Amino acid sequence: MPSKKPSKKIKPPKGTRDLYPEDLLRQRYITNAWRDASIRCGFEEIAGPTFESTDLYAVKSGDGILNELFQTFSGKSDKEIEQVQKTAQAPYALRPEFTPTLARMYSAHAKQLPKPCKWFTAGPYFRAERPQRGRLREFLQWNVDAIGLPSEEATPESKAQMDTEIIECAVRLFESLGLTNDSLRLQLSDREVMADYFASLGVSDDQLEIAFTLLDRKPKLAADTLQTLATDANLPAAFIAFLTAEHTEPNLDASGLDSVCSVCSVVKIDPWITKDFTIARGLAYYTGTVFEALADGERAVAGGGRYDNLIELFGGPPTPACGFGMGDVVLGNLLDDKELMPTGVELLEAVARPQASIRPDAFIVPNGDPANEPLVHTLAANLRRGIESESWLADKNRKPWQTNRYSVPPLHARISYKSTRKINKLKADASDQHAKFFVEIHADNKVELTNMDTREPITSPIGSFHVDPSHEHYIGQAIANLL
Amino acid sequence: MPSKKPSKKIKPPKGTRDLYPEDLLRQRYITNAWRDASIRCGFEEIAGPTFESTDLYAVKSGDGILNELFQTFSGKSDKEIEQVQKTAQAPYALRPEFTPTLARMYSAHAKQLPKPCKWFTAGPYFRAERPQRGRLREFLQWNVDAIGLPSEEATPESKAQMDTEIIECAVRLFESLGLTNDSLRLQLSDREVMADYFASLGVSDDQLEIAFTLLDRKPKLAADTLQTLATDANLPAAFIAFLTAEHTEPNLDASGLDSVCSVCSVVKIDPWITKDFTIARGLAYYTGTVFEALADGERAVAGGGRYDNLIELFGGPPTPACGFGMGDVVLGNLLDDKELMPTGVELLEAVARPQASIRPDAFIVPNGDPANEPLVHTLAANLRRGIESESWLADKNRKPWQTNRYSVPPLHARISYKSTRKINKLKADASDQHAKFFVEIHADNKVELTNMDTREPITSPIGSFHVDPSHEHYIGQAIANLL
Numbered sequence: 001m002p003s004k005k006p007s008k009k010i011k012p013p014k015g016t017r018d019l020y021p022e023d024l025l026r027q028r029y030i031t032n033a034w035r036d037a038s039i040r041c042g043f044e045e046i047a048g049p050t051f052e053s054t055d056l057y058a059v060k061s062g063d064g065i066l067n068e069l070f071q072t073f074s075g076k077s078d079k080e081i082e083q084v085q086k087t088a089q090a091p092y093a094l095r096p097e098f099t100p101t102l103a104r105m106y107s108a109h110a111k112q113l114p115k116p117c118k119w120f121t122a123g124p125y126f127r128a129e130r131p132q133r134g135r136l137r138e139f140l141q142w143n144v145d146a147i148g149l150p151s152e153e154a155t156p157e158s159k160a161q162m163d164t165e166i167i168e169c170a171v172r173l174f175e176s177l178g179l180t181n182d183s184l185r186l187q188l189s190d191r192e193v194m195a196d197y198f199a200s201l202g203v204s205d206d207q208l209e210i211a212f213t214l215l216d217r218k219p220k221l222a223a224d225t226l227q228t229l230a231t232d233a234n235l236p237a238a239f240i241a242f243l244t245a246e247h248t249e250p251n252l253d254a255s256g257l258d259s260v261c262s263v264c265s266v267v268k269i270d271p272w273i274t275k276d277f278t279i280a281r282g283l284a285y286y287t288g289t290v291f292e293a294l295a296d297g298e299r300a301v302a303g304g305g306r307y308d309n310l311i312e313l314f315g316g317p318p319t320p321a322c323g324f325g326m327g328d329v330v331l332g333n334l335l336d337d338k339e340l341m342p343t344g345v346e347l348l349e350a351v352a353r354p355q356a357s358i359r360p361d362a363f364i365v366p367n368g369d370p371a372n373e374p375l376v377h378t379l380a381a382n383l384r385r386g387i388e389s390e391s392w393l394a395d396k397n398r399k400p401w402q403t404n405r406y407s408v409p410p411l412h413a414r415i416s417y418k419s420t421r422k423i424n425k426l427k428a429d430a431s432d433q434h435a436k437f438f439v440e441i442h443a444d445n446k447v448e449l450t451n452m453d454t455r456e457p458i459t460s461p462i463g464s465f466h467v468d469p470s471h472e473h474y475i476g477q478a479i480a481n482l483l
Numbered sequence: 484m485p486s487k488k489p490s491k492k493i494k495p496p497k498g499t500r501d502l503y504p505e506d507l508l509r510q511r512y513i514t515n516a517w518r519d520a521s522i523r524c525g526f527e528e529i530a531g532p533t534f535e536s537t538d539l540y541a542v543k544s545g546d547g548i549l550n551e552l553f554q555t556f557s558g559k560s561d562k563e564i565e566q567v568q569k570t571a572q573a574p575y576a577l578r579p580e581f582t583p584t585l586a587r588m589y590s591a592h593a594k595q596l597p598k599p600c601k602w603f604t605a606g607p608y609f610r611a612e613r614p615q616r617g618r619l620r621e622f623l624q625w626n627v628d629a630i631g632l633p634s635e636e637a638t639p640e641s642k643a644q645m646d647t648e649i650i651e652c653a654v655r656l657f658e659s660l661g662l663t664n665d666s667l668r669l670q671l672s673d674r675e676v677m678a679d680y681f682a683s684l685g686v687s688d689d690q691l692e693i694a695f696t697l698l699d700r701k702p703k704l705a706a707d708t709l710q711t712l713a714t715d716a717n718l719p720a721a722f723i724a725f726l727t728a729e730h731t732e733p734n735l736d737a738s739g740l741d742s743v744c745s746v747c748s749v750v751k752i753d754p755w756i757t758k759d760f761t762i763a764r765g766l767a768y769y770t771g772t773v774f775e776a777l778a779d780g781e782r783a784v785a786g787g788g789r790y791d792n793l794i795e796l797f798g799g800p801p802t803p804a805c806g807f808g809m810g811d812v813v814l815g816n817l818l819d820d821k822e823l824m825p826t827g828v829e830l831l832e833a834v835a836r837p838q839a840s841i842r843p844d845a846f847i848v849p850n851g852d853p854a855n856e857p858l859v860h861t862l863a864a865n866l867r868r869g870i871e872s873e874s875w876l877a878d879k880n881r882k883p884w885q886t887n888r889y890s891v892p893p894l895h896a897r898i899s900y901k902s903t904r905k906i907n908k909l910k911a912d913a914s915d916q917h918a919k920f921f922v923e924i925h926a927d928n929k930v931e932l933t934n935m936d937t938r939e940p941i942t943s944p945i946g947s948f949h950v951d952p953s954h955e956h957y958i959g960q961a962i963a964n965l966l
Binding site for chain 2: 009010011012013016017018019020021023024025027028044045046047048049050051052053055056059067068069070071072073074075076081084085086088090092094101104105107108109119123124126128138314315344345348349351352353354355356357358359434
């Protein structure tokens with residue numbers, strides 16, 4: 001049979017990867033940890049197409065991304081070919097990020113979907129950037145998002161709770177991989193507060209997007225380049241002074257951010273958190289809290305924030321939403337640098353280990369008194385994090401993938417965003433979600449634990465809580481350690 | 484901030500899928516089963532880029548695929564844009580199949596790689612076809628391939644063994660999902676034998692590719708269309724008569740295929756196998772055994788074969804190779820039709836279940852006598868398949884995902900393709916591959932089982948083999964059931 005013989009070996013496209021078996025296992029170690037952290041925090045997995053209509057990204061992705069699209073067309077349609085030849089614009093683009101797909105998917109079924117939808121996804125993304133350390137043209141990204149709230153009017157408290165649950169999921173991932181807040185910190189800002197501050201410096205409404213873009217690019221640009229770009233954009237002198245100053249941390253009043261920080265204390269992730277009004281995030285769609293996970297000498301490990309207007313822009317109802325993305329490349333570099341990536345037989349064993357139960361292990365609600373709310377969040381956080389064993393903690397050479405790490409392994413815990421206090425309604429939700437155990441925190445520091453298969457409740461004071469084997473045992477241990 | 488508001492809701496591209504949580508779990512049920520079957524049969528996971536140079540597919544993919552490429556270019560390079568505008572040909576294409584990437588990856592490191600490389604991969608593929616039942620424009624595909632043989636000259640026996648191990652992996656997948664040879668059959672043919680037969684009907688060398696393509700498309704085309712296409716291609720009348728006859732199964736001498744069938748008996752997958760000289764496979768690169776998994780009323784569930792010339796075409800050394808691909812769409816339809824897809828809480832539990840150990844549970848070799856070779860293959864097959872429990876088999880409403888299915892669960896078993904009979908060399912290979920147990924089949928129907936961590940051997944006659952807990956227990960049980 002005739003065939004065209006290549007004159008030389010064909011190479012993989014620039015900025016893409018060939019993953020041989022060990023490379024693949026290293027990547028799977030990361031994607032397994034992503035899935036596990038998502039499931040423990042009560043997120044459900046979804047997926048969208050690898051390419052989308054180019055129009056989808058024109059809605060709100062920001063110029064940075066639009067300039068980096070890989071465009072795509074099929075050879076099957078004369079109309080497409082004509083368009084491509086005339087305009088050099090193709091009808092489709094390889095997805096550079098997930099949020100537009102997510103907004104499209106939520107908008108298409110907004111009425112029927114539960115509120116919030118807590119969703120995660122992990123898959124390939126594409127940006128036609130110059131490949132360099134921490135940046136490839138094809139990479140994996142993990143996206144974790146919470147969309148919609150059950151009440152008609154989203155309260156600042158419920159938004160703070162949702163923001164925190166998103167940030168918590170990133171922290172649970174870092175913890176599971178053995179990263180610590182010595183090497184990694186989560187920096188929080190607020191787009192609205194920043195926008196008000198920029199306005200006070202004379203930035204006009206239609207300059208806001210370029211102002212945020214320049215602040216976001218500041219760490220990567222030389223001071224004079226930054227100065228030139230800001231001047232070219234006609235930004236006011238007071239803003240340029242703020243932008244180009246070496247250390248600028250304006251002292252701003254940010255009550256929304258303070259609420260997020262106080263929920264972070266309840267779920268004990270506050271040691272990871274700092275407020276920082278110099279981080280901006282490059283994407284145009286953020287509206288409130290924004291955050292980045294930063295390690296010394298690396299690009300951002302993760303970034304995200306609140307995007308309350310985006311679902312509406314895609315044809316859905318007004319919907320509060322918050323989420324983050326994390327790539328595999330920077331995270332992999334960080335794990336290598338910190339010697340937190342297993343090798344050899346340890347890698348084989350770590351990758352094959354069972355993952356978190358997709359059935360919720362525990363569905364936790366307050367019974368009666370709103371004063372119990374914090375204990376609900378603390379218990380959920382304790383279950384999601386697990387309790388490390390003393391023998392492992394005492395080992396100076398301990399590694400995060402060791403089988404002796406936990407005395408109470410991390411479990412899948414869910415809470416409710418509903419304002420109802422009716423236990424039977426909440427129990428029905430737990431049953432619909434196939435939860436194994438229903439946990440009620442009572443006002444008198446007692447806990448009622450119901451096995452949802454047998455419907456048998458056990459009630460006991462926190463602290464002396466102790467029940468029999470398997471999950472019940474683990475949940476009981478976590479309850480006993482709650483105060 | 485200004486933004487472009489879409490006038491109507493943007494839809495997902497034609498032929499792509501939005502997977503909401505339950506859809507995703509159904510897909511993951513399939514991809515978990517793919518990974519599990521691959522690992523049990525000793526294949527290691529790899530991955531390549533989602534897009535490749537268009538040139539890569541021009542080498543040998545065949546016109547069918549070349550006409551269905553989604554082409555891709557970045558907006559970053561003036562040269563690319565100029566090329567696209569002038570020629571409507573882009574430098575990259577979304578991958579329509581994996582084999583060219585595999586050939587490129589193997590060729591790039593052929594000298595250093597183990598022989599054979601037993602590799603699998605699962606990910607998204609793209610073809611710009613008209614979407615219809617069983618066919619989408621973006622779909623998942625599982626690829627399983629064995630490339631290279633350790634001896635300088637590949638013997639027909641070692642090729643038959645390799646072909647069988649590839650086919651076995653597909654059968655292990657079908658079994659694990661509860662499919663049976665009532666609903667699904669594997670049809671085997673041989674491209675070389677067919678090429679000789681076509682030549683005897685007057686088909687010339689440069690007509691062979693179109694002859695195979697037409698035979699492959701026969702089930703999908705009307706008889707007169709087939710007649711016209713064959714006539715237009717100047718194919719000889721004797722071939723056209725064969726092509727257009729309603730039932731044509733030439734009685735051909737195919738000793739290679741007979742060898743494959745006899746190894747299939749040893750690993751007890753022969754009830755799934757039929758020889759069928761009317762199947763052809765559309766791709767141009769096949770050279771020997773070809774096969775398809777077919778179910779009534781569906782497109783092929785899987786297809787593959789031997790492609791001994793391909794690695795050389797991509798710049799590597801002459802290398803025997805064999806593999807198959809299986810898509811998620813037809814397989815998902817088949818599972819739905821047969822009520823073999825779990826729902827509700829059973830789906831949540833099935834998806835979260837632990838997967839096969841990436842460390843080999845057993846590395847099995849013959850000790851001394853070549854007459855023991857078949858027992859090696861049978862034991863490997865028995866371990867890979869597992870032993871179903873009597874209680875489960877007695878249950879008329881049994882489902883494949885039930886936890887009581889196995890008395891000996893399916894395990895990860897490896898064999899060696901090396902011709903050496905030196906036990907210490909083979910044991911060193913088992914150690915390099917981190918096998919947990921090393922199993923020697925002795926000439927006198929005795930088996931020696933060595934725990935590779937403790938290096939303690941146990942020797943016992945097959946049939947009365949019985950050792951203590953966990954894996955050792957399971958492997959012992961499988962050995963006892965061997966004869």
